[in-house]
Amino acid sequence: MMSKSEIVVIDSQHEHVLxxxxxxxxxxxxxxxxxxxxxxxxxxxxxxxxxxxxxYFNSQALVRLQRAQRLMNGLKLNLSGVALSLELLDEIDGLQQHIEVLRRQLP
Structure with a gap:
C-alpha cells in the first residue's frame, strides 16, 4: 500500500486543476x-x-512538493539541501530531454 505522501493521481484532462x-x-x-x-x-x-x-498550487507544484518531502524524509536533507537537490534534478531532466531530441536527429 502506498503512503499518503506518494498518492498523486491527476489525469491529463485535469492538469489545470488548482x-x-x-x-x-x-x-x-x-x-x-x-x-x-x-x-x-x-x-x-x-x-x-x-x-x-x-x-493555490497546480498539479506540478504538488508533485514537486511531494518529491521534496521524500528527499527530506528519505535522505534527511534540510530545506537548503532539498532546494539544491531539486534544482540539480531539474537540470538533469532538462539535459536528458535535450539528449533525447539530439538522439532522434541522428540517422
Missing part, C-alpha cells in the same frame, strides 16, 4: 508552515491569483 494550501497540506501529509518554508526557499511557487489572497 489546489488550495490546505488541500496541498492534506495531500502531502504536512503542515502549513512547512509549505510556507518551501515557498520561501524557492522549492515551489504558488500560482498567481491577483484577486485572491489565498495560495
Amino acid at each position: 489546489f488550495t494550501l490546505e488541500e496541498v497540506c492534506e495531500r502531502c501529509g504536512t503542515h502549513t508552515q512547512m509549505i510556507v518554508e518551501m515557498v520561501e526557499y524557492g522549492i515551489v511557487e504558488p500560482i498567481e491569483q491577483p484577486l485572491l489572497d489565498d495560495w
Whole structure:
C-alpha cells in the first residue's frame, strides 16, 4: 500500500486543476508552515491569483512538493539541501530531454 505522501493521481484532462494550501497540506501529509518554508526557499511557487489572497498550487507544484518531502524524509536533507537537490534534478531532466531530441536527429 502506498503512503499518503506518494498518492498523486491527476489525469491529463485535469492538469489545470488548482489546489488550495490546505488541500496541498492534506495531500502531502504536512503542515502549513512547512509549505510556507518551501515557498520561501524557492522549492515551489504558488500560482498567481491577483484577486485572491489565498495560495493555490497546480498539479506540478504538488508533485514537486511531494518529491521534496521524500528527499527530506528519505535522505534527511534540510530545506537548503532539498532546494539544491531539486534544482540539480531539474537540470538533469532538462539535459536528458535535450539528449533525447539530439538522439532522434541522428540517422
